[in-house]
Amino acid sequence: MENNSNGNKSPLVEIRxxxxxxxxxxxxxxxxxxxxxDDVSFDIFKGETLGxxxxxxxxxxxxxxxxxxIYNPTSGSVKIDGVDITKFQGKKLLPYRKKMQYIFQDPYASLDPRMTVSDIVGEALDIHGLASSKSDRADKVRELLTLVGLNTEHASRYPHEFSGGQRQRIGIARAIAVQPDFIVCDEPVSALDVSIRAQIINTLEEMQDRLDLTxxxxxxxxxxxxxxxxxxxxMYLGHIVELVESEELYKNPMHPYTRALLTAIPEPNPDTAKKRNRIILKGEIPSPVNPPSGCKFRTRCPYAKDVCSKKTPELADHGNGHFVSCHFAGEI
Ligand SMILES: Nc1ncnc2c1ncn2[C@@H]1O[C@H](COP(=O)(O)OP(=O)(O)O)[C@@H](O)[C@H]1O
Ligand SMILES: [Mg+2]
Structure with a gap:
């Protein structure tokens, strides 16, 4: 897949x-x-947030x-800054581990209950040799806690002493401690109370601006x-079925699965709502042990034809970087 249709943005991560x-x-x-x-290819551009x-x-x-x-891929490649890290192990992988961090869905399960906040954030600094002395380490931990909106006086407390939102802030501090370029935020607010989700998202956006994160x-x-x-x-059953700029996805969803997902959420703009062909999904997502042949969505697709069971559709650019994997994209 060529993904250069988005102007001159350069990719930070290339997955093939x-x-x-x-x-x-x-x-x-x-x-x-x-x-x-199962056979996923796309790019993530420097500085962007890709949902x-x-x-x-x-x-x-x-x-x-x-x-x-975190896993060893079965096959294919993942490049960061042009370097394929798929087969790197141990010391060779360590500098790339520093570049790429993970924020977990469940902030509680992902923090060691026996470690203080200062140790959780400090450990990340230690692994990558980022603190020159004990006092430098303490300074850096305090700086990071302040940055993510936590009280530095709480550095010696344990995870259970914090609220869900504060715990996720600890997770964010641990991730940014090593000065990464790229962070996977895995449902960072799904486990949190609805009332504090926006605050955590704001903090993530603020960190992105200040630290040039992708x-x-x-x-x-x-x-x-x-x-x-x-x-x-x-994503559907291990495949990317559509990839495009956010606003375009909501205004002009081209894959039947995307339309089905959008049918389920309210659309305040009546014009946009009218343009979307409503699709109510039938049945359940099939097992990834025995996925359907050809297009994996065909068993639930109201438009499926013969070709869909025989040929896997490519994730192809349908103009201006609107990637769709459907034999009938643009026709339905
Ligand atoms: N370690 C594992 N061993 C076996 N199956 C797994 C493992 N991790 C995930 N899966 C399976 O892989 C599929 C994708 O899971 P996951 O990546 O967690 O999906 P999502 O994050 O979209 O909910 C699911 O069918 C899940 O049961
Ligand atoms: Mg998940």
Whole structure:
């Protein structure tokens, strides 16, 4: 896929034909593969926030972790700043681990309950040798806590002493401590009270401006990504089915699955709402162990024809960087 139609923006992350399969044992004891991410290619531009949406189980978390080498990809490549890190291990991988960080969905589960905030944030500094002395480390921790809106007097407290929103701020401080270029934010507000979600999103946006960060922002909620993301990718059963600038996705969704997702959220603008062909999804998302042949969405698609079971549609540019993977894109 060529992804240069977005003007002269340069890619920070380039993903090509990425596959992440998990081996499982079937009930009959035979080996089977969960094709959680199955042949995914796209770029993330420097400084942008790329949203990644899709139903639960579509492979968003796996894709984020596979990109960051939390998993060893089954095949394909992930380049950061032009360097393919897919096969790097140990010391060779460490500098890239510093460039790429992860903010978890559940701030509580992702923080060690036996460590103080100061140790949680300080540990990240230690791993990458970013503090020259004990007092330098303490200074840096205080600076980071202030930056994300936490009280520095709370540095010696444990995660359980904080609210959900404050815990997520600790997660953000830990991620930015190592001065990364790229952060995967995996549903960073889904586990939080609705009333504080906007504050956490504001903090993430503020960090992005101050620190020149690039984000992959994962969410199952299309409403949340609309205003936070520059572009949005829609994922279905391990595939990206549509990828385009946010506003365009809402105004002119081309993939039937995207339309179905948008049908479920209210659209305040009647003109925009009218343009969208309402699609009510039938059935459940199929198992990634035995995905449908050809187009993976065809079993739930009201427009599916013969070709859809025979040929996998490419994620192709339909103009101005509007990528769609559908044999009938533009016709339906
Ligand atoms: N470690 C694993 N072993 C086996 N299957 C997994 C593993 N992690 C995720 N999966 C499966 O991969 C698919 C995608 O999961 P996930 O990436 O968590 O989706 P999402 O984040 O979009 O909800 C699901 O069917 C899930 O059950
Ligand atoms: Mg997930």
């Amino acid at each position: 034909n990425l596959k992440q399969y998990f081996t499982i044992k079937n009930t009959d004891g035979k080996k089977a593969y969960v094709k959680a991410v 990644l949406v899709g139903e639960s189980g579509s492979g968003k978390t796996t894709l984020g972790r596979s990109m960051l080498r 984000y992959l922002f994962i969410s199952h909620d299309l409403g949340v990504v609309r205003h936070t993301c520059d572009r949005v990718g829609v």
